[in-house]
Structures are given as structure tokens and as C-alpha cells.
Amino acid sequence: MNYLVDIILIALSAAVINNFVLYYFVGICPFIGVSRRVDMAFGMGCAVTFVISIAAFLSWTITTMVLIPGAPLSSFIGGFFMSKEAAATIDLTVLSYIVYIFSISSSVQFVEMYVRKFFPALYKSFGVFLPLITTNCAILFACLTIMSNVVGVENPADVWDLGKSLILALFGGIGFTIAIVIMSGIREDLDICDVPKPFKGAAITLVIGGILALAFMGFTGVDSGLRKAMTRVPETAIVVSTQPSAHTAMIDEFIRGDMNK
Amino acid sequence: MPDQPTASERFLQGILPENPVYRQLLGLCPTLAVTNGMQPAITMAVSVAFVLVCANLVISLIRNLLKPHLRIVIFTLTIATFVTIADKVLAAYLYQMSKTLGPYIPLIIVNCIIICRCEVCASKQSPFIAVSDALGQSIGFGLALSSIAAVREILGTGGLFGVQLLPAAWPDWVIMVLPPGAFITLGLLLGFVNWLSMRKKGGRI
């Protein structure tokens, strides 16, 4: 039951409440650049949703399999050089940015070649978007959100699994598509309005985007309200257990070092 | 396309005539995100400057080894490395600032300014020109960021760097600190800059 609540809340907040474009400001370049016509915007939205899901899958698997301390792969290789438990503490999270961007650009290039070979018509219509997507902040932002929910999370129960990451990516892409399609609808009407000359093009789009963000701000707080409604209020029965986790061991060592400095 | 631009010309171009934010509309994601305060804006500008200069230097050093179809992958790899270094240095020495900037430092990797400068300038010019171009662009980016951050911070919190500028009776425009404020301020400033440059060229209003 709780897993379902989390899934719905992640989906809702990624799509509408904390919309990638209007709340987190990622993916603004295509938001301004590509939103001339609705069909182009929709094509761009689908391309972003498709690539963001692949990127999320890749980034989650690589993070949990290789990067975090105690990940199966890094401890397996470490095992050869040193003792088992020392190998478990190898921390490769510093590589995460390179690994994400590397996997995103390679997957975009692979998808571009695949679409060019097997769907030439599709490639003609929105093939031009694909290289543009590599430099799209929304994709990397999704990977970073997933990483921040997998690495450095004290409470092991909060660590995200593959399901939650894919849901975030999918609905983040859908949120991006919603925002860019609405904006392109407005911009098509803008062409015949009498916009003062200095404001033509990007400036008016940004101001309209501001008003759109204002409207989307109406959604904040919906997810905390929903969370309260969906999770039953726990009674007072308490089961208490203490076990020294790696986290506390680190704090002890730090404090002892600090105290006798 | 000027085939051999001189270093100083690329440097001066980058600041105002080819300002990355107002003229080329690049790098809007961090511009909107971190300009709710002057301090985060300046830290972001400095880290972008660091990454841009190093990336341009490295790319222009290896420019004749680049294979066309692997170009983008190599650019992003170099930029990502320098961004990670910047992020770690910031987390080590300016911990509070790195918490406020949060996810927007790694987003420098996909910041369109850097990849565009690498592609347009660094992969074709000699290191000296590439670095001067990078410096020009980052100063331009810094100017743009601080101009937006100044407007938003003064209107949003009534003061700059904690110094109270506006009279106490001024009701803080909280919206300026929120996301919609960022869009609207940048939109209006962009319009103003276009208007300024058009008036200079005697264009039609």
C-alpha cells in the first residue's frame, strides 16, 4: 500500500506539481526554441520522454550496480585486490556525473542511428530534435534526482528502486510535454498579436512562461495534502531497536578524532 | 564567419555584443534557477567560468584529433570532469553555497553555453583564442546573471547581500524569489536589452 502511495505521489509531483520546466527550470532551451508549432512541440516532448526513460534506466542500474559503496560490481572487483569488507567501502559516486552524461549522449546517438535506419519518415519529422536532446538539462536533472534518492540516503527504506526511478522519468517527460505543448499553443496565437518589437520571440515567451509557472504554482501543496490523506495515521504502538549502523560508526570516529585534537 | 578572429576580438565579443544570455539565449536553465540571490548567482558564474576556461583549453589542445561523429561525446566527457571537480571543490570549501546551489552545479554540464563555445570556437581555434573567448563569454554570463539576480533580490527581499536598500515599508515581492518571478524578470530584461540595442541601431519601434 505504501509503495503505491509513493508511486502516485512521485508521478503526480514530477508531472504537474514540481514540473521540470516550470518549477525546476530545466529544459528551458527547447521550451523557448522548439515551441513554435504544436506538432513540433509534441514531437519534441515525446522524444524527450522516450530518451529520459532510457537515461533513467541506465543511470539507476549503473548507480546501484557500480557506483554506490558496497555495490555488487565494485566490491566484486575490489575483492581481488583487498579484503571483502574493505572492498565494500569503495565509493565511486564521484564518477556519477561523467557516467550519466556519457550514457545519455551514447544512448541518444544510438537511438538516432536506429531511428534513421528503421523509421526514415519518423526521422525526417523529428530527427533534428535528437542531437538537441543531448544538451537538454531535463534529462540530466532526472538522473540527478534519481541519484540523490539512491546515494547518501540515511534511511535505507527511502532508497529508490527501479520502479520509482522510471516513474519519475516517465512522468517528468510527460510534465515536460504538457508544459511545452501548452506554451506552443499560446505562441501560435502570439504570432498575430501586436507584440512590441523588442519583445518579439524569446522575451514574450519568457513572460508567458512566467504566467504559466504562476498557474502551475497553484498545485504546490497538493502532494503533501494527498500524502496525509492516503497514509493512515499510525497508532502509538512502538517497537524500538538499536543497532550501530555504518553511519554512526563514522560519526564516532569523527568525534573521537575531533575531541582529542 | 571571421576565419581567424583575434583573441581580444573574441574576448570583447563575448561580453556584450555576443552576450551568451541576452544575445544568444544560451544557458537559460541556470540563469533562471540560481538568480534568486546575488551570492548564488556569483558563485554559479565563477564556477561556470572555471569550467568553461578549462574545457575550452583542453578541447582546443586536442582539437585536431577529434573525430566528427564522436565530437559531442568527447565534449561532454571533458566538461563533466571539470564540473565534478568544481562541485567537489565547492562542497569542500564553500559548503553552505554548494547546498543552496544544490542540483544546479552538475547542470552546468548541459549548460548550452559551454558545449556551444566548445563546438563553435574551441574545436577550431588555437588554445589562446579559445581561452580568451571562454573568458569573454563567462564575464558576459556573469554580468547577465548578476543583473537578473540584482533585480530579483532587491525586489524580492528588499535588499542586496543582506543590506536593506528599499525602505522597510516596501512589501517584499515574494514572487520575485519564486520560479514565476525568474521567468518574468528575464523576459522583461531581455525585452529591455533588445529595445536598447534597437534604439542604438535606430530601428523601428
Add this chain to the structure above:
Amino acid sequence: MIEITIGIAAGTMLGMAVIMSYILGWANKKFRVEVDPRVESVLEILPGANCGGCSYLGCSEYAVAVATDNAPVNRCPVGGESCALAIAKIMGVEAGAIIPHRAIVHCGAKKEDRLGRTEYRGEHLCAAATLVAGVQGCTFGCLGFGDCVDSCKYDAIHVIDGLAVVDYDNCIGCGACVKACPRAIITMTDFHEPQIPTVKCSNRDKGKDVTSVCNRGCIGCRICAKTAPDLFVMNGNIAVANHEEYREEMGASALEAIEKCPKDCIGYIGMN
């Protein structure tokens, strides 16, 4: 401990790079779409500004046109001479001098020449004004609200005294104004000479209708066609200049036609 972490970090990156580039290399070969190698080399030379100056949709379209159905190599205004020569070398075609490709506004009537002008209070956009009948007498001529000026990125066309005039020093021939003009009176033509004669009118009505709406419209009197038959030819009620054939030496007959024109609507235009 640290060297091992560095070693493993380098190892993971190497492993990932090997896997990724192997997949890309394999995909590159497997999904090889037979693309004419010349298209790619031509595309590399083109500046990639996608400005449409070559009257194709973008550089890639123009590259395909050049490589497959051998379109003229000197069409790229931004690339200019160097780009045309380089493409010609690839295509093994003789480049031919760069013929400037510029815009011509086929209307010469200033505000005071136009009769029957109503007081138009709608949107100050040609796109909107052209929908309203009778904004000005002539239903063919320039409305003067500057849609072409807005569309021009090179500041090469201005509305002076209600008439759009091309500034040939800035015009690179990108064709944006042609698309922007709702009355389609701007055409892109090759300038074989710096200055060429043209008919500054596009009103195809009969003479008496033209005189009722404009002092400078072409009334279809055929005098220019008679005096310089190789330069001007009648197309219904309006004379059309033959820009392709005009050379310097035909200047005399052109000047004669210009004097003889009762409405003075033929004239020289181009770079001075």
C-alpha cells in the same frame, strides 16, 4: 587503499567507454544508411546557419540538392565565394562566378502616390491589413506595415514613406522577406549586374483601374516592350523585366524605355 580506488575508477570508466563505443561502432556499421559521402562533405563546408538564403529549407537540404540533383553550387549567400569554390571542387563542377541573389520589391508607390487610402485602425501588421479590403485602393501594392522589416534578420529592408525599400548593402538574399510579405510582391532575383532595370509594380488590372488607385502603377501601355523587346515583355496588363538576360551593354535600350514609360514605374535598382 586510494590507489586501488583510483584503479577501479579508471577501470570502470574504461569498461564503460569500451562497451559504449563498441555498441556505437557496431551500430554505426549495422545501421549504415547509404548516404552519398559527397553530401556529408558538402554539409561540412556549408556554414550550417540554416538561414534559407539558398532558397532551400536548410543546409542539409541544400547539401542533398547539390550532391544528388546537382543544384547550382554558388547558392549559399553566407558561405559566399570560398564555400562555393570548395563545393565545386568536391562536385567536380565549375563554380561560376557568384551571382548575387537579392530581393526586389515590385511596387514603387509612395504614400502620396496612392489614391483611395482609407483610415485603417486595425493591427499594424501587413498580415492583418491584407485581410481588410480597401485598406488602400490598389489591392496588389505594398501595405507599408513592415512585416518584411520584422522578418529581415540583416536589417536590409525598411519602410520609407509607406513603401518597403531594399537596402542592397545589407541584403544577403536569405528570402525571409519573400515569405513574410502577405501580398507576395517581393521576389528573389539574380543580379547579373550591380544595377538592373525592373518593373516597380505588380498591379495586373487594366490601365484605367490602375490609374484610379495609383499615380505610378503600370497601365500596360506596352511602350517599354516595343522599345526594348529583349528586356521587357508583356504579361497580360503588366510589363515584366527580364532580369536573367540583362547585361551592361543593353543599358541604352533600357534607359530609352525608362524615359518613354508614361508612368515612370520602371527603374534601375541594385548596389550603387
Add this chain to the structure above:
Amino acid sequence: MPDMKSIFETNLGQAWLVLLLAIIFGSSLAGVQAALGPRIEENKLRETLEKVPVVILGQTAVDELQAKEQTLTILPNTVSVTRQGVTKFYTLYRADFADGTTAGWVAKTSGQGYADRIELLVGMDQNAEKVTGLFILDQKETPGLGNKIVEDAWRDQYSGKSTATPFTVVKLPRGGENEIDAISGATISSDAVTNLVNQAVSDLKPRVAELKTPEPKGVN
């Protein structure tokens, strides 16, 4: 071996630059991490541990202690409390004076606020009868409204109140015990903080009784 050369030439060969860069960057980053890693960890921990004494004794008392170069020894342990299958993790710090007597307890907890998670420290006296202080470590509430929970004026409402009855958020004071007046326009944020405090106090109160040192040990 010629075909190996040709394969190498086609697939990986072209990408040799990518491989080389990957190795160089991978190792250089690991080096940077090795150099800066400890410092970053230290920053993270210092930020929390600096606040622990302040939350228990209040800033003035801590400054006096600083003057006498006395510092509290802080012993952390992780407490996991399961309720209805929902396990909640607390880091409970016990701060002792130099002479070993327990100055108080600080619980670090986090929960869903209005916009995002709120992370806070709740200070309690030695046998958790009174809440001594509250400090918000991390919050992303709406600036200007929700983020007023960080201001001292609002936070000090919690200090000095007994932990017997849970706190209630009220719009206008009704004279009841343990009342916290809500921030106007940010009731969700104030509720969120109050619930976090109530939950932490009620979860950890029995826990404190167990962990309390039987009698003050010699100076350790």
C-alpha cells in the same frame, strides 16, 4: 592478427581518444575525491554537531562554555522505530558535560513539509521532560512564508515546554498548554514541524530512559 587490427581499427579504433580520455578523467576524479572527500564529510558532520549544544543549552550558555574551553561530549546512536510497518530512523545524540553528567538529548529527524522534506534537530533535557530547543537543518519551504519556521522567534516557542502533552498548532492563543501559534499563510509548514517534533518526542522518550547513564561516571 590482421583481422584483430581491422576490428580494432573500425569499432574501437576510432574511439581510442574516448577510451584514453575516459581513463585519464576517471583516475583524476578518483584522485580529487580522495583528496577532498574527507573534507566534505567533515563539513557535513560539523554542520550538525555544531548545532547540538546550542539546541540543548541555548546560544548564551554555549558561548559561556566556549569561554571556559569546555565542550560537550556528544555520543550518537541510531534509533529505528517501527510503527504500522513504517520504520522511522532517528539519530539520537547524547551530550554530556565534561564531568560526565548528561546535558541533554538531541534527536535528528526529517519528514515531509509543504514543498519538500524538512530536517530538524529537537533538543531535550537529561530525562526528556522538557524540550530545550529546536533547529531547522534543511528546508525548501516557500520563501517568505514557509521558511519563517527558521526564524528564532517562531522556534523558541518550543523551548522550555514540557514533553508530557503533545504540541498543538493554533491560529489564536486559546490559553491551552504547549500551544504553538501557526505562521500566517503557512499552516502546513507549521503543522509539519509540530508533528515532526511530537512524533520525535513521543518515539524517543522511552528510548531516553533506557539510554540514560545510571549515574554520572568520572570525568572521561
